[in-house]
Amino acid sequence: MKSNIILLLLFVTFGANADDQRVSLPGNYKESFVEYLSLDRVQNHDQFIRLFANDTAMAGKNTKGEFLNGSVLVAEVYSVQKNEDGTVKKSVLNRRIKDKLLLIAIMEKQANFAKTSTSKINTGNWDFGAYKPNGKAASKDLDACRACHTPLLESDFVFSGEHLP
Template sequence: MKKIAIAAASVALLAACASSKMAENAPKDGEVGMPSNYQSWPVFVSGIEKSSGHIRDIYINQEGTKTKKGENFPNGTQFVMEIYKADKGTDGKLSKTQLEKVFVMAKGEGWGVSAPEGMKNGDWIYSAFDGKGQALKPDYGTCRGCHLPLTDKDYVFHYDKYFDMKASLDSPSYADMLSAHAGMVALNNAEATQASALLQ
């Protein structure tokens, strides 16, 4: 009996050591690479026009899409945001010219611990690249400072927009609308049949 208790205690101790080791080895800002295949990921929010003459497209990896509104994104989530330079056409519309920067936000168990006190964004860390995928060396404190106030949105700017868009795609009211439409088509068909029967 005693032996089992000791074994259990040492397993717990080992687990504690392993998790602090994990945090120690956790990547820091600038250490997550640019995912090569992100353009095939689900779109998070796209076509965000900035008055600076830029357009931003944001992708989310598959892991992150499992999240429901009100929840934080799970460990393993990554966001990639493309920042394009854009020109204003004669019609006043912005259109993309070239990819200027690629920003990454990634989350894993204990990854945020390396951030200075007061600058922690949960377990998120940040990376930045130029348009050719070369790593940039920005002051990551600026990324953290700007995202920091969004504590109830898991530090993600377009949290609400994304979930509202998702909800409208599979909301019951949308389904109702579709079936009401189908019902009307059926009714019209029935009327048409009746009408043609009368005419005969």
């Protein structure tokens, strides 16, 4: 019984280890990427998100409406300010007010990513990465990312694609 628990703990600690995620954090994105959209998150009632794109993603899509290989999109996910009763505070503009940076979520597209993917969930040549604000891997279940983005076949798995060239 005890050893089962230890095994389980080992699995929880190492099984979901995201340190080997192949999408790395572009350390310079704040300077070299374009911030193309900031909004109250659509599917999370108490979060705010800032979206950044690298030059390749800003270069426009191909004739099929797909992003070019080498595209990188960075999403900074924030908590938002709350009222004393715990409800989400709204600004005069009726928008949420960002508070703390929680997670840096990344999508990267590379020519061989679909072929070399270890996941069963199709997100084409895109793969996902998640980092803490201190730059360390956030150990997220990347299949959860893929599962939510996979239905978006028509917009090349990207939610905010219409806000990009």
